[in-house]
Amino acid sequence: MGNLNMYRFEGTGFSNIPQLIEHHYTTKQVITKKSGVVLLNPIPKDKKWVLNHEDVTLGELLGKGNFGEVYKGILKDKTDVAVKTCKEDLPQELKIKFLQEAKILKQYDHPNIVKLIGVCTQRQPIYIIMELITGGDFLSFLRKKKDDLKLKQLVKFSLDAASGMSYLESKNCIHRDLAARNCLVGENNVLKISDFGMSRQEDGGVYSSSGLKQIPIKWTAPEALNYGRYSSESDVWSFGILLWETFSLGVCPYPGMTNQQAREQVERGYRMSAPQNCPEDIFKIMMRCWDYKPENRPTFSELQKELTVIKRKIT
Incomplete structure (x- = not known):
């Protein structure tokens, strides 16, 4: 405008x-x-997804996103929602990127993927309306509840994440920013994959990027850092880091290392050791996720099956 x-x-x-x-x-x-x-x-225009600004009332500020603030909101039918807003002074290309998340999410329906409710684009500021997830982000949840979380619950969170990512894998969607901070904890402690701002849907299954700003280095696979090659396999690497965050109860990966140090050490073959009290079969999964060769890593479909078996074994 x-x-x-x-x-x-x-x-x-x-x-x-x-x-x-x-x-x-x-x-x-x-x-x-x-x-x-x-x-x-x-x-x-897909009328199903288009809402008017008047359809939603903004409430308390929940936090800040990459493009603007995130608010709690309420729809006319009294549904509680989360409202992502886009700063009005952003350049047009960033506003298009902001709406990329909604464009991707409106195609998906899975219990472990955060749901899109609609978008408000008729005037500024643009809104993306999402389901409200009451438990907040997974990283904060892990840190806050670390004294109460049992092994079975941690495995269940891991399985939830693998299930959501297996669904995305089947849709050729590459998330590119999988991390505990980008997952949400909903009712009954169901984990949902969120934050699709960096995601891409690719028919060939590989996305090449040369201009990503603020790459989450400690979560990103070597081939993505070195050559800008993103795929479901690079998401699997990030899933291994997410597992490590989960079983360390929210510790930052590669403790004591800067981003650059972690990147250099990984190139030399270093991999993190198992978090305290982490089951051996879970740590073995992490190590397979961190295979330097993308083609040697497990698929999310395989990870979902393996974690289902592990969860059944825990009483």
Whole structure:
């Protein structure tokens, strides 16, 4: 949105988004000179997901995200929700990235994946409306409840994460930022994968990136750090780190090391030792997730099966 409440990419401004789309569709004018992209086939608005700003009332601030604040909200039907807001002064390309999460999530329905309820894009600021998960983020949960968490519960959390990631794997979705801080704990202590801001859906199963800012180095697989190659296999590496966080009850990975030191040590073959009281079969899974060769790592489908067996053994 430009001056005088006009919508534009570059050049001519329009008073509403449909006019802007119609202009680019009929004239075949490039969206931006830099991208060279031309609008060939505008996709109709999916009414199921589009809400009006008036449909949601913002409540308390829950935290800050990459693009803006996250609030507790309430819909007209009294449903409690989480509302991610996008700062109004962000450049257009970042606003498009903000909506990427909603674009991905609206295709998914799984008990271990956070649910999208809708988006508000008719005016600024843009909102993404998600189900409200009452237990907060998994990392804080682990640290807060560490004295009360039993082995069976930790294995159940791990299985929940593997189930959610196995579902994403089946959909060719690469998360790219799997970590305890990006999982949420819902009712009945069900863990849900969240924070899809860096996620990509790729038909070939591999996503190459050259321009990722703020890469979570201690969670990221070597081939992704070295060559920008992201895949379900690189997500499996991150899952191994998530397991380590889980069984260490929220300790930061590679304790005492900087990001750079951890990266260099991993390249030399170093792998973290098992957290205190971690079962041997869980640690063996971690080590397989951290195989330097992506093709040697287990799939999430295999991990889900293995963790199901381990959970059954625990009384």
